[in-house]
Amino acid sequence: MVNMTELQKCKQLLKQEPSVGKVQFIPGLWVNGKYFWLPNQTEKVLYEEELVIKVTDKQIHSKVDFHHIYISNHSRQTKDIKFLALHHFQNVHHDCLTFVSPTDQRIFHLANQTVCLMNLLTTGAGKKEYTTVPLWDVFSDQIWHSVKTGELKFQPMAKGSAASILAIKMAIDPKKTEKIATWSISGNKKHDVAAFEQALLKNPLAFPIEK
Numbered sequence: 175m176v177n178m179t180e181l182q183k184c185k186q187l188l189k190q191e192p193s194v195g196k197v198q199f200i201p202g203l204w205v206n207g208k209y210f211w212l213p214n215q216t217e218k219v220l221y222e223e224e225l226v227i228k229v230t231d232k233q234i235h236s237k238v239d240f241h242h243i244y245i246s247n248h249s250r251q252t253k254d255i256k257f258l259a260l261h262h263f264q265n266v267h268h269d270c271l272t273f274v275s276p277t278d279q280r281i282f283h284l285a286n287q288t289v290c291l292m293n294l295l296t297t298g299a300g301k302k303e304y305t306t307v308p309l310w311d312v313f314s315d316q317i318w319h320s321v322k323t324g325e326l327k328f329q330p331m332a333k334g335s336a337a338s339i340l341a342i343k344m345a346i347d348p349k350k351t352e353k354i355a356t357w358s359i360s361g362n363k364k365h366d367v368a369a370f371e372q373a374l375l376k377n378p379l380a381f382p383i384e385k
Contacts, residue, residue, distance in 0.1 A: 196263070196264045197283065198263070199358065201260070203227055203255060203257060203258065204255065204258065204324045205225065209258070209324075212227065216229050217229070224249035225247060225255070227244070228246075234374070239357060241355070242353065245352045251348060253345070257296075258341045259292065259339065259340040260338070261292050261338050261340070263283060269334075271283075271284040271332075273332075274304040274305065278368065279304075281293075289361055289364050290367070291364075292357070292358050293340070294340055294355060295355045295356075296342055296353065302340065302342050303340070304339075305317075305327060305329050305339050306330065306337070306338050307337055307338075312337045317339065359371055359374075
């Protein structure tokens with residue numbers, strides 16, 4: 175179950191005055207049948223799990239929102255975790271379309287003339303998961319097929335007020351840190367944002383972790 179104080183903070187974010195064309199990013203973490211969100215936070219210590227998650231931003235380009243996530247395991251046991259990258263348009267309206275592209279293995283958000291691509295990269299081994307959810311369900315148990323096992327519900331497409339969740343499950347060894355990069359790229363056409371991402375992936379200075 176999500177912490178109720180965090181839930182209130184997350185709901186307040188949805189009530190804030192929107193910024194046209196911007197995408198809101200909120201990181202989350204699932205571990206041992208519990209999940210946590212980090213709205214407006216750059217660091218969180220999970221004392222019971224002996225985990226620390228840190229989030230930093232990097233300015234790469236005006237069309238790119240880029241975030242580094244560092245998850246450190248301070249315990250003496252391997253931790254099975256799932257990192258969650260939640261995205262949604264701050265300017266929510268009923269013309270939005272959010273969908274998973276199996277061919278591209280990416281998530282796309284469409285609104286008016288804006289196209290946003292979401293993706294992530296990690297140093298560790300892990301299988302990516304993609305899903306879309308109604309915006310009013312994102313901070314509740316409704317996003318999960320099973321909270322106990324960390325299995326998300328799969329919904330390939332959502333219209334109107336919706337969000338996407340890009341997740342990756344991984345094992346963090348004792349006293350080790352896993353590094354994740356997640357980003358959104360905005361543009362006018364799906365082809366353009368995909369091409370922009372490919373250019374970034376070929377630039378070793380753009381991504382601080384090994385591909």
